[in-house]
Amino acid sequence: MEESIRVREAFHKASVFLSPVLDKGMEILARSSAHEVHLCSQAWRRRLKRLRGDDETTRTAVIGKALEILNGIHDAFVTPYQSPDNVKTEAIEGEDPSLEDAKRRRMLHALLDLISLEGIYPSLSSGVGIPLQQRVISVLPAGVIAKQTTVHTSIAPRNISLLRHILEVLLNILLDPRPSIQSVIRGRILSDVISGTADLAFNPTIKSYDEQRKLQEQFVNIINDTPSAVLLPILSAFLQTDTTAWFKSTVSSQIAQVPLRPGGVLQTIMFLASQFAPSLGQEAQSEPSNGPHFTVQAIMQISKLLSSVPQQVEPSVYLTTIAPQLLTLLDGDDPDLKKTVSYTIGNGILGKRTLGARGTIGHTIFVEPLFRTLTADLDQSSMRWMMQYSGFENIKSSRHEPESLLEVVVNHEEIDLAIERLGTLALQHPNPGLVKRIVTPILLPLWGLACYTKEQELKDLHEKVMALLQTFFSISVGVPPLKKLVDNLLWDGGSTWTYSSSSDGHISLVKRIEESNGHLNMVRLIDSLQVRTELFASLLAADPSCEESTGEVFLYVSQRWLVQPSPEDKPQQLGESESIFQRLISAKVAEKLLGSFKDTLSRHPLRILDLIKQVIDGELHSLGDKSPKQSQASGKPSLSSLANIVAPENVEDQDESGKDTSESLSTAFSLLSTVLASPEFSISEQVKSLLESIKEKLDRLIPLLPPALSKPATTSSMLLEIQLTSQEHDETKPPPPHIADLETHRQALSNLNSNLPPVQAEGFSLLTKLIINSSPVLDIPSTLTLLLSIINDISESTANEEFIYLNAIKLIGTLASRHPRTVVKTLVDSYTDKSEQRTLDQRLKIGESLLRTVQDLGEALTGETAKILGEAMVTVAGRRGNKPQAQRTRKEQEEKERRHKEREERKRQKEAAMSGGWKVTTGPTDSKDEATLADSDSESESPEQSIHAANIVAAWAAGAASDEEPDDLRVRASALSILASAITTNIRGLGPAVLSSAVDLALATLTLEPAAESAILRRASAVLILDILRALDKIGEEQKGANIGFGFSLTDDGNGGNGMQSSGPSTIGNIPSMLRTLGFVESREEDVIVRGHLRVLIESLEAWLEKALMWGIEGLDGEPRMELGDRIAGLDVNPLAGRGPSRPRIEEIE
Incomplete structure (x- = not known):
């Protein structure tokens, strides 16, 4: 009971202190800050009269009182006289039930907001902490917190004493092991506590080393006590463009050490994946329920972070610590996590020489255990990494x-x-x-x-x-x-x-x-020879350079089979049975290659001719000057000697040997006749010399052959004579100049058709080489069609493999640098999709290809190519798109969903009308819907927000409400972005006609499409005009204001237009008229981002007016002359007037 009184008294003091702020009906709240509001309190007024202090003294006094009350609430919860039973119960149950009271929690939040916004923020040095607009919304009424006025830059804390006092109280509460209000403080101002502590602990301008050492220890304790899922968003928010160097280094060091925590790797992966979630297309709509979508950018960032060793940690210690977590995820069931971790290990760790080379810690952990496992050489270290983290500890x-x-x-x-x-x-x-x-x-x-x-x-x-x-x-x-x-x-x-x-x-x-009978083991292996040759042939067929590889392998095995080795070349370490066995294997492989790759071998006759020459050489060397009868005793092994492998070694069958000789030579003569009789056979200098050598040796061999072989040998000799003496081959045909490119192209296409990402990557690499070398074997339309088919492939394997389609997009950009018009026109036709054959995701991916193409073209984006691109983007971004099929499909889907909801509603009503214990079940839809609804009601997004987001996405698909069959708003926004990128890349190449249409389009979009779902269009339109202005400004700065042939008109024509009628085709817009339009749009704009863009755009246009006047017109001496042209009317100036011949104006009179 006594504890309850203390807590109640503590919160009563807080209520009295905060009542002037939190009570309703105080008009002063709209114009006063928190410490000014407290001046209205009688108690504070009397105290401040005694203080007679200035504004800073008042602030310090108010913050001091708030800290005193907060510390009193903490003491009320951790009072020493509590009984041990109460302490134990409180430790078990967690947060005290008193804190669950909404009014008390609101008081705590108000105190913490007051301390943070009026105490910590104004005291921090420049470049420390998160921007105020990213902070949690304060519970204090609007106007209570003083507006953040512009202050001078300070490298040291602006109020060290106040900041030190605040952190002393807050850290004492947070680091107190007794539970009280720590969870509320962490949930409200943890980022402010971290940034304030870091400012005092690590700021190089503070020289109090003992105090800094203590604060550094407290900073580390606060970081260590914060869960990784909470810490990562806070630390990442500190990394802004204007963050000071020492603070950025401190924060980055802490982020790099998060993976070293238990479960830190998984938390890091999930956080980075959520930061790179897709924003447009079907991927954004079909977010997985079990986690964020893993994009390529997210996977690359995860790999970069996890493979970066913190400066204070040794690489061996770092990898040894995170390796168990990586291996656990690698062996898990989640496909996204497996892909992410495999990329981190393969590219991030093993891809670095210092971490992944042989002998380094990365190779020792991730690669060497795999090698030792499959080679039966496991040691204790390898067993540790193979078994400890995979669930097989006891095997x-x-x-x-x-x-x-x-x-x-x-x-x-x-x-x-x-x-x-x-x-x-x-x-x-x-x-x-x-x-x-x-x-x-x-x-x-x-x-x-x-x-x-x-x-x-x-x-x-x-x-x-x-x-x-x-x-x-x-x-x-x-x-x-x-x-x-x-x-x-x-x-x-x-x-x-x-x-x-x-x-x-x-x-x-x-x-x-060791087996007692070696011959039995050999027979067992021979039984598997057929299976192994088939597997070998399948692997050979997978080689993209199969044409070359097959010929070389065939030559290699045929030499071992058919060519009789000389006595000095015979391996002494092999017995006769082993030698026969090896030649038998070669014969079997050669037979398989002849059966499976006959066409491939016939396209490379040089290798076959070389083999035939070696066979004839071997037989000629074996026979020598012996008679044909004596030559039959040479005992040559082949396929027919298989039955003699297990026979006694001293058994020699001369008839069998004769068959062996006949087999080798008859095969050689048959191959030779086939090659010479081929209609595609042509003789080059190299082939001619080889044929002459074969004929010379064959003529020497014919007299030594038996009758059965002499006839085919004579036929082959005659064919050789015909080929060598034919007049048709006097002028040999040179080999095709691009035969190597043809082979590379065939290999690239074969790789791209594979389902394996590494093989496809090799195909992209080969195709890139052909494009860079401008190979004539490439058919540009066909190649582009192939790449587009890869991008538009909607199969599950390809859709989930972003590495593939991003490589295709990159390759399209490379192709466009060689053939800009063909590529751009093809992409534009696919992007506009007049025939409505592509899905939204496909069009957005093609738009991504266009964006990459524009960036790669650079200054080459000009002429007809630029015109095609610019006009198409204006057409798509405008409201000229007509997509009846897409709208019909969308309406049919909406009608289908509506009917489904009606059926579900009728079913629920029917169940409600039935007696208890009865239920109508039609399937698992209800539980799924309930689970989905439960998942959607999370801390990050309320059900109302989810419904609003779903409505916005549906409105994007529906298009402009005023049009009958409009295009998707996301595609229109994409077109505006592509057009803005083209303007930034080469504004001169687009020309005034496209630029004028772009300005008109942007202004019309800002004016005529004010709906909430069209905010993405208005954002892109404001950025488009701003990019035009920046591009013109860049050219003006480079050329000192020289005339580039077009620009904005500075004269107010008074008719509300853009000045095109009065200023001619060189004017792309009228700035005074644009300022009036943009000012009107800004006054009614509700989207915060659009309003910010408009404010920047208006300020930029006003600055452009002044800069255009300062540039003037270049004089003869190179100095600027402040000429006003041929139109002077007060301050209305038209610098473009008089620069071109005047044109007659035709007006229609009613």
Whole structure:
């Protein structure tokens, strides 16, 4: 009871103190500040008479009294005589129920607002704290707080003693471990406390080191006690353009340390994602219910922040601290978070040499454990990063397969986790360089795992591994990795370990056991040869440079199969069975390539001819001067020797060897005849010399061949003779000059058609090179159509991958720099969408492409290109758009929603009319709607605000209310923005006609479309005129006011127009008339942003009037002459008068 009396007395003092401010009916509130209001209080009047102080003394006295009352309320809640039971209960239940009283909370807010706005804000140094307009709205009545007058810049706190006293009281309350009103203070003025404490603790102009050290400790305590979700918005609000350097450094340091907190990484990601949420289009309307939309800009900013090591922290300590949080999110189920974290690790951390190179802390944490897992080389450090943060802490206890009792080196959970992380890092975002870095060192383990899972029919794991391998070979890695797979086609593990599968379909790495019968193991591997050759062919087909790679690989395996090595070249370390086995693998691969890539090989005859020459050389070297009969005993292995692999080594079948020789040579002769008889075969100098060498050796070989081979050999020799002696080939045809560009173009198109972001990024890179080199193989309309199809692709995979369409937009800008008219006209036609074939999002994305194109063109935006763009943007931005199909679709959707609501309402009425316990259920719609309504009622947005926002978006889609079938307001606003960007880029290129139309359009929009939903149009219109003025001002400053052929008229024609009739086509607007129009619009404007733009525009136009007079007209001596032209009427001046021949004016008389 005693505690209740103390609290009541404390709040009574606050009520008496605040009553002159909070009581209604005081007229002085409209014109007085808080401390002036308190002068009306009798008690304060008597006290201030004794003080006889000035305004600053009054302010200090009022703030001191407010602090005394606030401290008294705190003491009332933490009185020492409370019983232990009460203290315990209060600590458990949290905030005292007395604080829930609305009147008392309002008093606390009023005290805190008074202390902040009249005490802290006026005392801070310049560039510290958040702007006053961004602060929480005060509960004090309007006019109570003194208006913030312009004060002189001060690098030190303006009132150190008052600021120190305020913070001393507030910090004592906030840092008191006993609960009282801390939550109210934090929720109301935490940002003010932080900025004030930082000003006293870190301001370099204050030299009291002991006091600063204490305040610095308190600053750190306040920061540490503030949750990350609350702290990040406050700290980010401090980073303004006019923030002083030392304060910005202090705040940035604290922001960089937020990820080091428990859960700080997730809080940082969610905060930055909310700051870069989309503002227009369907993405803004379909916000995910479980969090903000992750845009590309947000992901890049998140990566930049999380990969930036704070200055006071070592990189190893920083990454070791945030790595568990990153790995937890990487292994989670949220696709947006997985994509964001994979980009942060792949581009932000591994992309930096100091953090991600081999041997650094980033590589050790994120890459090395994956390598060691798949190569069965796990150590304690790698086990920590693989298992501790992924939910598999207890699996290390079992290291034996229960069925086979094999010693397990790596568990199946570890393998699954490693493959999952590799896929997330490599496939979630376009980074071909990262794919090469993380796949190349483990190419063979991935290959072995892919083959083993295929043989064991483990579909899920096989698809994940193959996705990695196909992505790797789809980014032009060259021929060496393919040769490496050919050399290790039957690779099934390392020297000490191999793969093993359990009955439940799990794969683990187990210790390899030496088998007693090696031939049985070899036979088992041969059984998998067919599967592995098919997988190899699929990987080879994924290579964009398949034309080149196939020929090289075919030549490589055919040499090992068909060419008889010389005795000195034979590997001594291999036994005869191993050598036969390797050649058997080569034969199988060559056979598969001939069957799958016959057309590809025929387009590269030089490689086949080289192979034929090597086969003939080998046979000629083997036979030597022996007779055909003796040559049959040469024991040459091939496919037909497969049955003899397990036979005794001393068994030699001369008939079989003869078949081997016949097989090699007959294959070579058949290939040679096919190439020579091809109608597309042409002889170059290189091919001619090779044919001559083949014919010379073939003629030497024919006498040594058996009859079965001599006939095809003779036929081949005759074909060679015909080709070499033909008169048609006397003048050899030069190779096509752009054959390499054709191959690059084909490769780029193949990459762009892939579904994997890294592969598509490689395609964009190749296409960019062709555009920059102005390659003649490019068909500009087709290329542009392809890029537009990528931008307009509405499939789920592409729509969610902003990296792809942003790359396409960037490439369109590059293409426009080479072919401006074609690109601009195509984009304009798609943007205007007269046939109504595109959605709103597609048009906005095309508008984004136009914006990028305009910026890339620069000074090249001129002539017909500029005219096409300018006129189209004026047309779209105006009210000339006619979209009947879009409006019909919108109305049909609205009618459908209306009928749905009516059905739901009738159903609810029917349920209400039924007796208790009965309910009509038609589906899960009700619960979903209720959940949606509950989600919408959040602290950040009330249901009324949500409904208002939904109405605004609907009004945007409906267009101008006065038009019958109008265009979407968002597209019109986009067109105004594109036109403003074009004006800023090259105002001369657009010319006076487009500029005059732009000014008329902007003024008409400001005047005739005052509705709330049209605010975006009015904002863009004000910015458009301001950009025109700034562009003209920039040219005027550069050329010292020289005539550029057009400009604004300074003469008031008095007819309310823009002066076009009196000043000719060189005048784009009449400033006096514009000022009258803008003044009228500003007086009725309700949108705060539009009103601010209009005020800046009016001031700029007034300044332009003065500057135009000061420029004058250049004299002969280079000095300005203050000529007024040929029209003088008081101060009405027309500098453009007399600069061109006068034109007759025709007027129609009724």
